[in-house]
Amino acid sequence: MRLGILTGGGDAPGLNAAIRAVARRAISDGGEVLGVRNGWAGLVEPGGLRPMDRHEVSGILAVGGTILGTSRVNPLSDAEAMSSVISHFQEAGLDALVTLGGDDTLSVARALADRGLPVVGVPKTMDNDLQLTEYCIGFDSAVAIVTEALDRLHTTAAAHHRVMVVEVMGRDTGWVAVMGGLAGGADMIVIPEFPVGLDDIVTHLRTRRQRGRDFSIVVVAEGASIAGLTDGGEGGGPRDAFGHILLSRRGVGPQLADQIEAETGFESRVTVLGYTQRGGAPTAYDRIWATRVGSAGYDLVREGRFGQIPVKRGDQVAIAQLSEVAAGQRQVPEELYRLAQVFY
Secondary structure (H helix, E strand, C coil): EEEEEECCCCCCCHHHHHHHHHHHHHHHHHHHCEEEHHHHHHHHCCCEEECCCCCCCCCCCCCCCCCCCCCCHHHHHCCCHHHHHHHHHHHHCCCEEEEEEEEHHHHHHHHHCCCCCCEEEEECCCCCCCCCCCCCCCHHHHHHHHHHHHHHHHHHHHHHEEEEEEEEECCCCCCCHHHHHHCCCCEECCCCCCEHHHHHHHHHHHHHHHHCCCCCEEEEEECCCEECCCCCCCCCCCCCCCCEECCCHHCHHHHHHHHCCCHCCCCCEEECCCHHHHHCCCCHHHHHHHHHHHHHHHHHHHHHCCEEEEEEECCCEEEEEHHHCCCCCCCCHHHHHHHHHHHC
16 A cells, blocks of 8 residues: 655644654555655645655654645645646555645545545644544644743733733634633633623723732633724735635734733733744643544555544544534634633
């Protein structure tokens, strides 16, 4: 068997653990493994595949990022690009392709599966918002980074009696913000699923001051919409190949910090965690579950169960259809959001 492995979209801690699991399972079965360089770009353009042996995937369990490289190239935006992907897949003599990615990467994988190509998925997105799975590669590591940052920021916020606004990743859902905020003791959490206005935030911060709490930590997901900001937290600007606004340019955290200070007079600062949430070694949890879903992805290939993806349900690995997982987003439930509010 000639098996291809591809990582697409944003990098995330744990991707290498999954690559290792897929490759070592395949090599142990006597298969040949080809790594696809730089996401879908490696199949859109010629020469994007490289052989991988046991030595190449040795020692990468604890390494962040992805040894294959990644990109946000979107073959679905161009019929010619999709034709190139299929042609290069066939020219390489691949018997199957394992795609590790989030909703964008998996939407391409689903389209290829619909065209009859032998493709399976593995769930990876730090936003943890894929449907039907309780775990996506990289999420636990991102939450750990947010938690550590809040632990550190608490002391400086208290020392200077400041409002600290911490912007974290989360385009359409607030999983990283809610879980990191809960673990790090945030005093307010703002996420896309449950919009709040600037007035609500200001009122909450003033109430805390009246209670004798002279500092606050506000965690805001980068995709949150806040009524009352200068541009409402909305706006246009540059977009990626999948049509998403580049949230790193949007600046909801800096805007919020500036307007909190203008409205309240409370000294305010902002920390944008940005790509630090993607960097560094994966947590033990990410290493273990990336290994489990990666290994399960290979099992799907071996069993000829294409167009499917391993998912986490409870403590078990289950199987879902790519079409179902890529069909929408799993949002933060109101129960969890209200729990976070109890500790404001």
